[in-house]
Amino acid sequence: MGKELWLFTVSYPYGTNEAFLANELPVLAQRFEKVVLFPLLGKGVANPLPAGVEVRHVIAEPYRAASIAELMANIPSLLGLLRITFASVPSFGVLRRRWPDLLSRLRQALHRALELKRVMASEYDPQNVVLYSFWTADWATALGLWRSMDPRVVFRSRMMGFDMYAHRARECWQMFQRFQVQQAKGVHPISQDGLEHMRKAYPQYAEKFKLSYLATVDHGQGPWGPAEVLRVVSCSNLVELKRVHLIAEALCKCSIPVQWTHFGEGAERSKVEAVLRTAPAHVQATLIGSRPNAEVIAWYKANPTDLFIHLSRTEGGAPVALQEAASFGIPLLAADAGGVKEVVTGETGVLLPNTVDVARVAEIIDRWKETPWYTADGRAQVRSAWRQRFDAQVVYNAFADILLHD
Numbered sequence: 001m002g003k004e005l006w007l008f009t010v011s012y013p014y015g016t017n018e019a020f021l022a023n024e025l026p027v028l029a030q031r032f033e034k035v036v037l038f039p040l041l042g043k044g045v046a047n048p049l050p051a052g053v054e055v056r057h058v059i060a061e062p063y064r065a066a067s068i069a070e071l072m073a074n075i076p077s078l079l080g081l082l083r084i085t086f087a088s089v090p091s092f093g094v095l096r097r098r099w100p101d102l103l104s105r106l107r108q109a110l111h112r113a114l115e116l117k118r119v120m121a122s123e124y125d126p127q128n129v130v131l132y133s134f135w136t137a138d139w140a141t142a143l144g145l146w147r148s149m150d151p152r153v154v155f156r157s158r159m160m161g162f163d164m165y166a167h168r169a170r171e172c173w174q175m176f177q178r179f180q181v182q183q184a185k186g187v188h189p190i191s192q193d194g195l196e197h198m199r200k201a202y203p204q205y206a207e208k209f210k211l212s213y214l215a216t217v218d219h220g221q222g223p224w225g226p227a228e229v230l231r232v233v234s235c236s237n238l239v240e241l242k243r244v245h246l247i248a249e250a251l252c253k254c255s256i257p258v259q260w261t262h263f264g265e266g267a268e269r270s271k272v273e274a275v276l277r278t279a280p281a282h283v284q285a286t287l288i289g290s291r292p293n294a295e296v297i298a299w300y301k302a303n304p305t306d307l308f309i310h311l312s313r314t315e316g317g318a319p320v321a322l323q324e325a326a327s328f329g330i331p332l333l334a335a336d337a338g339g340v341k342e343v344v345t346g347e348t349g350v351l352l353p354n355t356v357d358v359a360r361v362a363e364i365i366d367r368w369k370e371t372p373w374y375t376a377d378g379r380a381q382v383r384s385a386w387r388q389r390f391d392a393q394v395v396y397n398a399f400a401d402i403l404l405h406d
Contacts, residue, residue: 002033003404005130006120008139013049014042018134019293020320023217026050027396031404032130040112040138047292058119065107070114077148078110081141081179088178094171102175109138109176113145121150130403131155136187137163141176144183154406156186158212161316161338164194168314181205185406188212188399190317191339210402213342214320215395219297221383222328224304224376229257229284230368231306233330235296235321238266238287243311243335246356248275248285250309253362256369257282263299265290300328307368308349310334311356318342318390326386329379333364347385349373 005028012018028035029050037055040062046055071078085102089095095102123129133139136157147153157180166172181187181198186208189195199206232251236242245268251258252275262272262285269287276285308325315338322332322343332349334340335356344351350364350373372378389395 003128003130005032005035005132005403006038007035008038008131008133008143009040009042010135010138011039011042012134013037013046013055014039014044016290016292019047020214020216021134022047022293023215023320023392024396024399025053027392028400028403029053031397031400038116038139056120059112059115062112063108064111065104066110066114070110071107074110074114074145074149077145078106080148081106081109081145081176084179084182085176088173088175090166090171090173094173098171098173098175105141105175109141109145112138112142113149116142117146117149124153126152126154130406132403133157135160135163136177136180136184140180140184144176144179147183154185155183156188156403156406157184159187159189159194159198159316161194161314164189164198164316165314168316178202181208184208186210186402188402190214191315192342193339194316212399212402213318213390213395214323215390215392216320216323216327216386217392218327218387219301220328221379222300222305222330223302224306224329224379226369226374227304227306229259230365231304232258232260232309232365233262233300233305233307233325234260234309235263235324236310236312237264237290238268238272240268241313242266242268243313243356244268245271245275246311246358246361247309248272248279249358250361250365251283251285252276252279253359254280254283254365256366258284258365260285261299261303261305262287263289263291263296297324300324300330305330306374307365308332309361310340311352311361312337312340313354314338315340323386323390326382327390329383331373331378331382333361343386343390345385348382 012021029052035053136159140157143155162168181202188210195211198209238244308330318339326348332344334344335352336354
């Protein structure tokens, strides 16, 4: 009998925030007899799922707090978590300010762990069931608590960005991270940069950390031919850390005709629109908004594109948006953050310093047609480099090997 995989997500298969799982699931479905998704928050209309993948809802009230009786009955597990958590707090002042939040999150985590145990413990066989948390976050805390109650429980987790770096957390405190790392069998940062960061942060657990990239599906070479206008695309949420307004500012300084298309939505939309109102007539922009990944891929298949730009201030992994563009042979221009430099190399495009100089970006764009990237051979090189490192079939089968042979 083949093994079963229980995959814990924030909301997938609902919504768009974990859309890159659509690249991984088909491979996992091929390698496991059955894959069960456990969304913590998801509801509504689900995204299409491969055959052999089903969804289970085990937490009816995800923000419900464990009762006093439940707290008292699980004192050993809670004391273990608190002891590790206290050891990681940056200062007494942070602990004092975050104490109510800590207690609230602790009680929620215990409720989730107890519900998971109550509903699924009878079906859990460590010889035949593999546990995998897509983030080292809320589910990893619940799984760690379950493990503290039942040592047979073994789980692995991915680690992206918000769940990794201290600066991405409130008051620079990844509250339960040390506990999550201690309890997990393995933790898989999605970039070499993240791997090195975590091994330095937790040298006593260095062996637990193993690199496992996110990856993208091969949809073939994208269409392309020279054109009068330079066709630029970007894809990210319109939030502060993605710095999409800097793309707009750079384009406003360009002297050549440019057509910019952006996929993504967010609170910074009005800021980007305000910049674009100052754009010269030869710079045209289309802010398409949030779209399902399948629509973004279809756009790449149908629209010749000369350049993909990504100026994010921080990244936890090797961004999937960059990988997808490169898979179509689209050259990349990106700011150095997290694992960006693992995608944007001398073979795929131009890597900028993280402190973006808008005038320099505009200068590069103005001269883009003079570079080798504006040729069929240059684009073929981009696609070849993508295939060597970020082809979903290769990357996710290697990760499945780890899961299956835990």
